[in-house]
Amino acid sequence: MSITYLEAIREAQARALAEDSRVFIYGQDVGAFGGAFKATKNLAQQFPGRVLDAPISEDAIVGAAIGAAIEGMRPIIEMQFADFSTPGFNQIINHAATLYWRTEVPCPITIRLPSGGTSGSGPFHSQSLEALYAHYPGLIVMTPATVEDAYSMLLEAVALDDPVIFCEHKYLYYHLKAESLPDEAMPVGKARISRPGRDLTIVAYSAMVHEALAVAEEMASEGIELEIVDLRSVKPLDTDTIMASVARTGRLLCVGEAFPWGGVTAEVIARVASEGFNLLDAPPQRLNAKDTPIPFHPNLWASHRPTARSIAAAARNVLRL
């Protein structure tokens, strides 16, 4: 049996619906159509009345979900594209994120954001908003990079009493496959050493983990050992695992597909520089998308985002410093 990242997300939702009657799915075209990417395929038939089509208003969708959560439900919201979660931004950051802190009433909603770029998708269908949501206290921001994590972390997201922004990467939907679904999972907020190495720590998350792993494989043939840290969730950020890795290697490259300004990579480097300065044998570096809107043209897009090639160049640069 082989299962894709997208199927794992569907399976996790099916299991959540099956195991907990408080769970329901709400979003545009999630019902009869099965979701823009078919992440809810057949769920409306399997769970009648619990997979609900919403009007084209992200603001209303999140608002309704918060109300349902207050009443004891555990809604899963699908935003068709992460980019379109911004019309619901006010509901997410001002209401969902602060609800428990204002009222002690938990807000167990899961907001699925199909994130990241695919070739030709352009500025409105490619963005990665994890840094934006991670900025706000009260939200948990997950960025699974593997099929197993996509499955287990989505189940955890539904089980958590806090609002969770679940950033699932569109590029991984069909490309990434696993043999089976996992039986157990790492705790929330714990990063994974995807590949141990001696010479340089690359901190990555979501699709960039796979680019970094490809680089590590390529450079291993030259005797250079890269250690790849998969953050899994960008908030909470597992500073301990990052710091321990930098303590081993002395060098840090942080890779993110999102824009550079005030991003997750900046946060990681700020923490290492302020708390682990004495671990560094070279200035920590980061590699992000270019600081421009995301281009449509496949060639431009390929040079806009970090790739195995640009990560390898950046890694070699850090190793030379």
Place this chain on the structure above:
Amino acid sequence: MPHVPIIMPQLGESIAEATVIQILVKIGDTVEADQNIMEVETNKATTTVTSPCKGIVSRILAKIEESYPVGAELGHLEVSSAQAAALGISNGFPDSTLSNSSQETDLALNRQTHQVTQVEPTVRGLPVPANALGATYMSPRMKARMHELGLHAADLAGIAGSGAGGRVTTQDFEKFLANLEKHKLTKASTMRVAVADAMRRSCTRPLATVAIPVILEPLLTHRKTLDPKPGPALYALRALALALAENSAPAGRLIGNYIVHPPAIDIGFAVEAEDGVLVPVLRNADSKPLSELTGRYNNLVELARARRLPAEATGGSIATVTNFGTFGLTWATPIPLPEQTLVLGMGAGRKVPNWDESTQQFVPVTEANLTLSFDHRVLDGGAAGRLLARVASLMVDPEKL
């Protein structure tokens, strides 16, 4: 016709670059050897760049107000093959290479890139600056690791760095440490480590030494009259104390924008003990005559050798006397203690011929070199020299000591 480059010459030992302020020739001009081609300005002086030989100015690459490093090409001369060969340039550049590479040459002269591309030694025998950046930068991790091991930057002097600009990376460092384990290692004594620390701290300052010979006969005659007999170094110590009592400013320390004057004329003297040097102190050495100092001096030497110096006899001295003559040495440049500006050194006495004006002949005298090493931030050669001359003049008049 071959072309030869007009090169920014080495204008002084510490000069790495100069700014072109005037160009005195134009393309097509015939120039003689050593004719002034450009005026350039360094942070020390204005000077000229001259033509390496007779020729016709074929290209001017330098621009007014631009700075160029030593060795940079400022222009070209078209010269005869014989002249090119005489300059050590086999054929020079042929014309074609010049025109083809003109774009790159202009780019290469750009201020941002010339350091990398421009200091190729194009003319044999002309000095060009070394491009090595030096292994001076230490990463936070290197610093932390060295702190952990109690090491200092000076300990790394022998490591060739593989990092950017030749810096020593932790990998280089760990390799170096692993390699050390293959050698015989003995533990340095506490005294050795303490001396090393003092010397390292002292050498953060610019130190210089001046010297003067002093005739010892009056002193040698005088010491026979005393019991116990003071050693020559004690004469030097007492003379230094009196000279500093007249003017203590040369023993002051420079701290920020202030000269900190010494509170009392307490003079230390170096005593070799075990694996290092101890510096006992004679307090108020200016206020007691030599005859009274001798007993205390001898006593302190013994205590130092036994490493039993009392606290009141160590520290707080304003200058030190060291008698390197006891090792038969005639010359040395001792390093002052980190908290002192001055160290007075005394060499071994030896018989030398000395011109006697009254008898118009050479007569044998016993002479020793007196050296004064000093912090050049506080004193210049003149002030140090005047102090040393004053010490020497007091030593040849030992009755006054």
